Amino acid sequence: MSTQITEREEESTESEPETETEAGAETAPARQRRMDEKRRRAADRETERERERAGIEGDTRTLKVFRYDPEVEGKEEPRFDEFTVPYRKGMTVLDALIYARDHYDSSLTFRHSCRQAICGSDAFFINGSQRLGCKTQLSDLSNPVRVEPLPHQEVVKDLVVDMQHFYDQMDAVEPYFQGDDVPGELEEQRQSRENREKIKMSTRCIWCGACMSSCNIAAGNNDYLGPAAINKAYQFAMDEREGEAVKQERLEILEQEQGVWRCQTQFSCTEVCPKDIPLTEHIQELKREAVKNNLKFW
Amino acid sequence: MAIHEHDVIVVGAGGAGLRAAIAAQEEGADVALVSKLHPVRSHTGAAEGGINAALREGDSWEDHAYDTMKGSDYLGDAPAIETLCQDSPRETMQLEHWGMAFSRDDDGRVSQRPFGGLSFPRTTYAGAETGHHLLHTMYQQVIKRGIRVYDEHYVMNLAVTDHDDPEDRQCYGCVAYDIKTGDVNGFTANDGVVIATGGTGQMYDHTTNAVANTGDGAAMAYRAGAPLEDMEFVQFHPTTLPSTGVLITEGVRGEGGILYNTEGERFMFERGYANNVGELASRDVVARAELTEINEGRGFEDDHVLLDMRHLGEERITDRLENIIHLSKDFEGVDPLEEPMRVKPGQHYEMGGIETDENGATCIDGLYAAGECACVSVHGANRLGGNALPELIVFGARAGRHAARRDRAEARIETGPSAKSEDGSIDTPVTPGEVGATGEDVVADGGSRAADGGALLDAPAGEVVERAVERERARVERLMEREGVNHAEIRGDLQKSMTDHVNVFRQEEGLKQALEDIHECRERYRDVAVSDPSRTYNTDIIQTIETRNLIDLAEALTMGALARTEFRGAHWRKEHQERKDDEWIKHTIVQWNGGRPELYYKPVILEGEEKTYEPKVRSY
Structure with a gap:
C-alpha cells in the first residue's frame, strides 16, 4: 500500500471527566473531607494540563x-x-x-x-x-x-x-539448536571463546523486521529468506557445538534458490539494523561456505 | 463462540511461560501458549545480569540457599529457596544443551561472575544480555516442538467455579481477546492453566519494566480467589535513566562510578549514608540515599542525581561498559564520555505475587503460577541479583510438569485460606475493594452480573468457560459503546500516587492517602470508556483493561505496606525503623474475598531439609 x-x-480535544461519588456507609465529615480532597486533586490535574x-x-x-x-x-x-x-x-x-x-x-x-x-x-x-x-x-x-x-x-x-511473513521466513531455516552429542545433565558442551565471539553479533537479533523491510530483493520476492532468517541460520551454522552433518543440512537450506544467492550485497539491511549486526557480511560468508562445501564434494 | 481446547494453557510467553510450556509438552500434554505479545517481545529479554547456579567445585546448593535466605531478610520459605538452589544447576545446563550462547572461559566451560550478596561467583551469564539469550533459546525450543502459540491474544480473565472457599474452586481455562480481530474466545484447559505474566511495574510512573508489565495474570488470579502474598516488597533500582526508566547496570558503580548531588558532594560518603563502601552499598541503601538528597533540595531539577564515570577513561569504559554508552546516548541523549549521566531510583521488581507452593500450584485446583507474577516465596523481602532468571526456569518447569498432572510430588508449602495463622487488621481511610461491593453482582466498570444465572459449582468445564466468555464479551461491549473517562488519566493518577506514597520511603499518612487515591481511581473507573471504535488492533481496550488490573494490585500492595509496621528488606517505614523478628516473620496475604479484600498472615518456613535458618542481622 x-x-x-x-x-x-x-x-486535540480534551474533556474533564465528571465523576460520581457514592459515599455508601461513610460518615458525613469523612465524605466532606474526601470531596474536598477530590476537588483539590481535580484542580491539580487542571493545573498540570x-x-x-x-x-x-x-x-x-x-x-x-x-x-x-x-x-x-x-x-x-x-x-x-x-x-x-x-x-x-x-x-x-x-x-x-x-x-x-x-x-x-x-x-x-x-x-x-x-x-x-x-x-x-x-x-x-x-x-x-x-x-x-x-x-x-x-x-x-x-x-x-x-x-x-x-x-x-x-x-x-x-x-x-502484519509480521507473519517475517516469522514464517524465520521458521523456514529451522531456527533452533540441533546438537547431537549432549553430555550429562550437569555438564556443558564445550565451546571456545573464539567460536562464541564469532557468533556473538548474529545472536543479537531482536526480530524487529527493519532489515527485511529495507531489502529491495525481499520487497520484490516474497520467497527470499531475507537477511534476518539467513543471519539466524548463520548463528547455528557457525556454532561449533552443532555437528558437521547438521551444518551440511543448514547449508543446503541456505543455498537453495531463495537463499543466500539472492542477496545482491546492497548493504541496506546492515545500514538499518538497530543492533549493528553485520548482516551482509554474514550472508557473504555463508556464500563462501556453500562454495567450499560444493567443492569438497567434487 | 470459538472455544480452543488444550491440555495445558500457559498465559504469558516470557521465560517462565516458555519453560512451563516445554515442560508440559515433555510430559506428553497438548500445550498452548497464549500471550498479548509475540514471545520474543517478552520482558525477560531485557534481563542483563545472569543466572545463579552452583555449578563448580567449591560451591554448593546449600551455600546458594544460605545467601538467598539471608538476602531475603529471612522472609523466604526454605522449601522454595532450597528447591531453587537444588534445581538451578540442572536447569541452567539444560539451557546450554539447547544451545544458549553463554559467555565462555578459556577451557570452554560457561563463565560465572560475582554478584551482590553471593558468597561464590555463581552468576552464569551471556554477555550483559543474559535474558535476551535465555528468551530466544527457549522460544527456539517452542518452534522446534511445534507448540501452539496464540500470540497477540490478551487473556482477560480466568474461568473458575463459584465455590465459597477458594480451595474448593476449579480453574477450567481462560478467556482471551484476539487483538488483531477483536474476537473474544474461550480456552479450555483439560489439565491446568499456568499464569506466567511477569511484573507489575506499570503501577509506578518510573520503572525499568516494559509497558506490557501490567500484572494482568496476578490480578485475574487474585480476583478468582488465589491470595496475593508479600506484595509490599518492591525492589527499586538506584540507577535508572530519568526520562525512560532504562536501567544503568550496577557495574558502573562497580568499576568506580561516582554519585554526586547539586553541591558537588560525593554524598554516599560525605553525607554518611555508607561510610565504608559508598556507592557500592546495597540497592535499597543507595536508592534511599539518592531520594533523601533529592527530597532535601540537593537533587538536579528536584528529580535526579548525577552518576559520573568519565574519570575511568574512554578505554576502560569502552572495554567493560560499552552498552552503557549506547543506552545513555540512545535513551537520554547524554554521552557519558562527555558528561555525567542523570540517574534516579526506579521500580524494578515485585518480590510478591500469586501465592504458590514449590510446585507452582495455587490453592485453586487447576491453576498454577510461575515467574515474577508468582510468590513461592524465594525472594522474601529482597531479591538478590541473579536470582530472577533461575526462578523462571526452575519454577516454570515445575509448574508446567504439575499442570500436565503427570508429576504428583507433594509440596511442603501450604496455600489458600486454610494456611492462615493470624487475622490481620488495618485502619484504612476508605473501604478497600470493589466500589459498592455488596456481593458478586457488581463489576468494576459499572455493569451487572445478576443476569447470567446462579453460581456454577459442579458445572462441566464447558459451561464455566462459556459463561466466562459471555461475561468478557459483555464487558468489551460495555466499554466500547459508552462515552466516558479515558483510562490513561486514571492510570496516570494511580502511577503518580503510588510513586508519591508507596515508593522507597513509606509512612502511614502517605500510605493512607494512596488508599484514598486508589479508591478514587476505582470510582472513576466505573465511568471508563474506550474511544477507539475499531475491532482491529484496538490497543485502547487492552490498556483500559490493564488499568483495572493495576488498580487491584496497587491496592493489595498498599494494604500490605500499611499493615507491615517494621523495616525489612526493601520495605522501609518511617515510623518503624527496625526489623521486628518476634512479630513479623510472617507472610502478608491479601485475598480478594468477593470484592472485599481480606488481610491475613501465614507463617514463614525457616526449616530446611537438613537445617533451620536462624535470622541474623543482615550486613555485607
Whole structure:
C-alpha cells in the first residue's frame, strides 16, 4: 500500500471527566473531607494540563503519523495526522507517539513494549528510514517527523504491520539448536571463546523486521529468506557445538534458490539494523561456505 | 463462540511461560501458549545480569540457599529457596544443551561472575544480555516442538467455579481477546492453566519494566480467589535513566562510578549514608540515599542525581561498559564520555505475587503460577541479583510438569485460606475493594452480573468457560459503546500516587492517602470508556483493561505496606525503623474475598531439609 497521501491537521480535544461519588456507609465529615480532597486533586490535574498546554507553546516537535483502519469511517483511506507535542531533552519518537496517544487520540495504534531496544516491537519508517521508535532521539531528526509503518509489509492499522511473513521466513531455516552429542545433565558442551565471539553479533537479533523491510530483493520476492532468517541460520551454522552433518543440512537450506544467492550485497539491511549486526557480511560468508562445501564434494 | 481446547494453557510467553510450556509438552500434554505479545517481545529479554547456579567445585546448593535466605531478610520459605538452589544447576545446563550462547572461559566451560550478596561467583551469564539469550533459546525450543502459540491474544480473565472457599474452586481455562480481530474466545484447559505474566511495574510512573508489565495474570488470579502474598516488597533500582526508566547496570558503580548531588558532594560518603563502601552499598541503601538528597533540595531539577564515570577513561569504559554508552546516548541523549549521566531510583521488581507452593500450584485446583507474577516465596523481602532468571526456569518447569498432572510430588508449602495463622487488621481511610461491593453482582466498570444465572459449582468445564466468555464479551461491549473517562488519566493518577506514597520511603499518612487515591481511581473507573471504535488492533481496550488490573494490585500492595509496621528488606517505614523478628516473620496475604479484600498472615518456613535458618542481622 502506498503511504504517499494527503495530510490533515488533528484537532486535540480534551474533556474533564465528571465523576460520581457514592459515599455508601461513610460518615458525613469523612465524605466532606474526601470531596474536598477530590476537588483539590481535580484542580491539580487542571493545573498540570495547563502546564502541558503552556509547554506546547514552548519547545515543541511535530509528528506526521500515518493513519489507516480498514473498518473505521474516515480511516479506510490512508491519511497523515499531525500531532504537536511538547519537547524535552532526551525525548524519543516513541515518547512522542505515546504522548500523542495519551493526550490527543487514544486510537493511535503502534506496537511497543520494552522502550529499550530489546523487544523489537517498534520498528517504524521514520523520516524515510527503518528505525526503532524507542531508540531514535527527536533531536537527531529534522522537524516535522514523519512516522510510517514499515514498508513492504501489509498494514494492519496505523503503524502496525502484519509480521507473519517475517516469522514464517524465520521458521523456514529451522531456527533452533540441533546438537547431537549432549553430555550429562550437569555438564556443558564445550565451546571456545573464539567460536562464541564469532557468533556473538548474529545472536543479537531482536526480530524487529527493519532489515527485511529495507531489502529491495525481499520487497520484490516474497520467497527470499531475507537477511534476518539467513543471519539466524548463520548463528547455528557457525556454532561449533552443532555437528558437521547438521551444518551440511543448514547449508543446503541456505543455498537453495531463495537463499543466500539472492542477496545482491546492497548493504541496506546492515545500514538499518538497530543492533549493528553485520548482516551482509554474514550472508557473504555463508556464500563462501556453500562454495567450499560444493567443492569438497567434487 | 470459538472455544480452543488444550491440555495445558500457559498465559504469558516470557521465560517462565516458555519453560512451563516445554515442560508440559515433555510430559506428553497438548500445550498452548497464549500471550498479548509475540514471545520474543517478552520482558525477560531485557534481563542483563545472569543466572545463579552452583555449578563448580567449591560451591554448593546449600551455600546458594544460605545467601538467598539471608538476602531475603529471612522472609523466604526454605522449601522454595532450597528447591531453587537444588534445581538451578540442572536447569541452567539444560539451557546450554539447547544451545544458549553463554559467555565462555578459556577451557570452554560457561563463565560465572560475582554478584551482590553471593558468597561464590555463581552468576552464569551471556554477555550483559543474559535474558535476551535465555528468551530466544527457549522460544527456539517452542518452534522446534511445534507448540501452539496464540500470540497477540490478551487473556482477560480466568474461568473458575463459584465455590465459597477458594480451595474448593476449579480453574477450567481462560478467556482471551484476539487483538488483531477483536474476537473474544474461550480456552479450555483439560489439565491446568499456568499464569506466567511477569511484573507489575506499570503501577509506578518510573520503572525499568516494559509497558506490557501490567500484572494482568496476578490480578485475574487474585480476583478468582488465589491470595496475593508479600506484595509490599518492591525492589527499586538506584540507577535508572530519568526520562525512560532504562536501567544503568550496577557495574558502573562497580568499576568506580561516582554519585554526586547539586553541591558537588560525593554524598554516599560525605553525607554518611555508607561510610565504608559508598556507592557500592546495597540497592535499597543507595536508592534511599539518592531520594533523601533529592527530597532535601540537593537533587538536579528536584528529580535526579548525577552518576559520573568519565574519570575511568574512554578505554576502560569502552572495554567493560560499552552498552552503557549506547543506552545513555540512545535513551537520554547524554554521552557519558562527555558528561555525567542523570540517574534516579526506579521500580524494578515485585518480590510478591500469586501465592504458590514449590510446585507452582495455587490453592485453586487447576491453576498454577510461575515467574515474577508468582510468590513461592524465594525472594522474601529482597531479591538478590541473579536470582530472577533461575526462578523462571526452575519454577516454570515445575509448574508446567504439575499442570500436565503427570508429576504428583507433594509440596511442603501450604496455600489458600486454610494456611492462615493470624487475622490481620488495618485502619484504612476508605473501604478497600470493589466500589459498592455488596456481593458478586457488581463489576468494576459499572455493569451487572445478576443476569447470567446462579453460581456454577459442579458445572462441566464447558459451561464455566462459556459463561466466562459471555461475561468478557459483555464487558468489551460495555466499554466500547459508552462515552466516558479515558483510562490513561486514571492510570496516570494511580502511577503518580503510588510513586508519591508507596515508593522507597513509606509512612502511614502517605500510605493512607494512596488508599484514598486508589479508591478514587476505582470510582472513576466505573465511568471508563474506550474511544477507539475499531475491532482491529484496538490497543485502547487492552490498556483500559490493564488499568483495572493495576488498580487491584496497587491496592493489595498498599494494604500490605500499611499493615507491615517494621523495616525489612526493601520495605522501609518511617515510623518503624527496625526489623521486628518476634512479630513479623510472617507472610502478608491479601485475598480478594468477593470484592472485599481480606488481610491475613501465614507463617514463614525457616526449616530446611537438613537445617533451620536462624535470622541474623543482615550486613555485607
